[in-house]
Amino acid sequence: xxxxxxxxxxxxxxxxxxxxxxxxxxxxxxxxxxxxxxxxxxxxxxxxxxxxxxxxxxxxxxxxxxxxxxxxxxxxxxxxxxxxxxxxxxxxxxxxxxxxxxxxxxxxxxxxxxxxxxxxxxxxxxxxxxxx
Amino acid sequence: xxxxxxxxxxxxxxxxxxxxxxxxxxxxxxxxxxxxxxxxxxxxxxxxxxxxxxxxxxxxxxxxxxxxxxxxxxxxxxxxxxxxxxxxxxxxxxxxxxxxxxxxxxxxxxxxxxxxxxxxxxxxxxxxxxxxxxxxxxxxxxxxxxxxxxxxxxxxxxxxxxxxxxxxxxxxxxxxxxxxxxxxxxxxxxxxxxxxxxxxxxxxxxxxxxxxxxxxxxxxxxxxxxxxxxxxxxxxxxxxxxxxxxxxxxxxxxxxxxxxxxxxxxxxxxxxxxxxxxxxxxxxxxxxxxxxx
Numbered sequence: 001x002x003x004x005x006x007x008x009x010x011x012x013x014x015x016x017x018x019x020x021x022x023x024x025x026x027x028x029x030x031x032x033x034x035x036x037x038x039x040x041x042x043x044x045x046x047x048x049x050x051x052x053x054x055x056x057x058x059x060x061x062x063x064x065x066x067x068x069x070x071x072x073x074x075x076x077x078x079x080x081x082x083x084x085x086x087x088x089x090x091x092x093x094x095x096x097x098x099x100x101x102x103x104x105x106x107x108x109x110x111x112x113x114x115x116x117x118x119x120x121x122x123x124x125x126x127x128x129x130x131x132x
Numbered sequence: 133x134x135x136x137x138x139x140x141x142x143x144x145x146x147x148x149x150x151x152x153x154x155x156x157x158x159x160x161x162x163x164x165x166x167x168x169x170x171x172x173x174x175x176x177x178x179x180x181x182x183x184x185x186x187x188x189x190x191x192x193x194x195x196x197x198x199x200x201x202x203x204x205x206x207x208x209x210x211x212x213x214x215x216x217x218x219x220x221x222x223x224x225x226x227x228x229x230x231x232x233x234x235x236x237x238x239x240x241x242x243x244x245x246x247x248x249x250x251x252x253x254x255x256x257x258x259x260x261x262x263x264x265x266x267x268x269x270x271x272x273x274x275x276x277x278x279x280x281x282x283x284x285x286x287x288x289x290x291x292x293x294x295x296x297x298x299x300x301x302x303x304x305x306x307x308x309x310x311x312x313x314x315x316x317x318x319x320x321x322x323x324x325x326x327x328x329x330x331x332x333x334x335x336x337x338x339x340x341x342x343x344x345x346x347x348x349x350x351x352x353x354x355x356x357x358x359x360x361x362x363x364x365x366x367x368x369x370x371x372x373x374x375x376x377x378x379x380x381x382x383x384x385x386x387x388x389x390x391x392x393x394x395x396x397x398x399x400x401x402x403x404x405x406x407x408x409x410x411x412x413x414x415x416x417x418x419x420x421x422x423x424x425x
Contacts, residue, residue, distance in 0.1 A: 010180060012283040012367050014173035031347055040389050044184060045347040046356055071184050075345075083282055102306075112232060 003071045005075040007054060009063070014080055017054075021074075024055040025077055027070055042073045047081065049122035051129075062087040064129060066122070090129055099126045135411070139403040143396060150392035150400065156222065157385035163345045164315070164378035166412065171312060171371040181361055185328070187344060188354050201294075201358040204327030205303045210247040212270075213287070214239065214325075216309040216369055217257030218377045219276045224384030226318065226377055227256045228309060233320040234308045238265060249302060253289060253370075281370050283363070290363030297326060309369040310376035316383055318376035325362055325371070403415035 007025055009017040025036045028050025034043075047068045054061045068081030083093075104123050105111070111119070134142075144205040192198050215234045217227045236256075241248045252258040258272045271292065275285045296302060300304040310318040346353060 008176070008180075010175055010177045012177045012286075012364060013170070015176050015185060034347075041345055042343060043345040043347065044188065045352060046353060051239075069181075069184055069360075071187075072182070078184075080177060080180055080184070080286070 003038045004057070005033075005077065006076045008080070009052075009079040009081070009084065011084055016081075016084055016122050017061075019054070019056060021058075022054050022056040026053040026055075026063070027079070028052065029070065036072055036077060038075060040072050042071075044069070045069050046070070048118055051087070051125065052079065052084075064090065064125070080121075087129065092130065095130045097110050099123055099130070102126070134406075136403065136406060139399060139406065141329075143399045143403065146395050146399065150389055150396065151386040153385045153392060157169065157382055157389060160223075160378045160382040160385060164375065164382055167281075167371070167375040167378050168312070171375045174368060174371045177363050181357075181364050185354075185357060185361055188346075188357065189328075190348055191344060191346075192350055192354065199355045199358055201297065201326055201362075202328050202354065205300070207303045208246065210249065210302040210304070211241050212249045212251065212293070212296065212305040212326075214251045214253060214293070214307040214366070215257045215261065216303065216307060216366075216373050217252070217260075218255035218373070219255050219274060220377075221256060222384065223377055223381035224387075226380035226384075227254075227260065229259060229318070229320045230308050231260045231309055234261075234321060235264075237306070237308070237322060238268075250307050251289075251292070281374050283367050283369075286367035286370055287363045290359065291368050293325070293362055293366075294359045307369055309373045310380075312372050312375040312379060315379040318380055321369075321372075323365070325365055327362075328358070 003023050004021050005023075006020045007017065007022050008015065013042065023074045027034050027036065027045075028048055029045045030048045032047075033050070034045070042119070047065055047070060049066050050064075051064045052065055054063070063084050063086055065079075065081045066083035068084075070080075085094075102119050106116065106119050119123055180214045188221060189198075189202055192202075213234060215230060217230055221227070238250075246267045248265075250261065250269045251273065252261060253273045253275070254271060255272075255274045255276065258269070260272075261269065273289060273292075275281075278285055289414055293305060298306070303326075305322065306322055309321055309323075311321045313319055
């Protein structure tokens, strides 16, 4: 039984990843992680900072995303994001810069709770990346 | 009648100009290929973005409370125009065409007694508009330092627009840019950003897509998405514009090279004629001198 579906990850500059043989994708949606399998019902959601895991027959890939929109329809998962990188090519400097940038933002007084939550989360995820 | 020396000087100067225009053409051709590639690579993003927004806006039932970026403020008093031009000249009618299109729009707005605000992106547009519309220009942005078109720059422009919208500084927003059709043709475009134009809705949308699950609800997604869409549209316009600029420059420089070639030919003929005339004159002088002896 074929239980594979397509995934397209695009960022504004180019098409980042396009595969047609994935069987599960885990996305960090704003209200919690969602695992998507074939024939999931159509869904639109947006992302919080986190890690997208793409499981295909041959390999498992992980990407860090900061924000974006996901749409699943007709067994095609489209991820639109402006900031994404493969965990394998994670640039240590970039990660630590992002952490300190987010922490600096956190220390400001005038941010609302939602933003604070997102930033906290971002720091957490980025730290977990830099440890690995 | 210019002297032989003058002609020779002119020929060399035209020839060196030709060399420059030829080199510029080559550079533009190389850059064009890259710009075109970039424009193509950027297309899926904006298309998908459009699709998602279309699906979303259709599933919004409560039109009254829909985000203002989508449906507008209900008024049409203040128009904000974003004019995207190049930072450099020598690209034929590229900048002038955009300006022309924008100016006719400006005139319409002014004649209808509405308020006009202009943001120019790219220094050439500012240079051309500041004489006539100086008092309307609220902002002048230039990305001279960034080598490539990147999303970050587009996002900056997008943020400025959103900020102004939130402060109720305008009701309608339109951008002007050149759409790249092919190397020879670029079409000046006027595109409305706010409120979002829904004319093309009926294109390929059939009734089957109203069954999306939304997480969180539609309104929240939409209010998150619309600002991003503005940046995306601007980015798309910037990509199209840069491809158009290079295409336009290539054509213009190609023409210039050809014209310079024609000019050189004409000057060479004139040069040879006057050289021959001088020789003939000398001969006649010698012969008539010999005869008179």
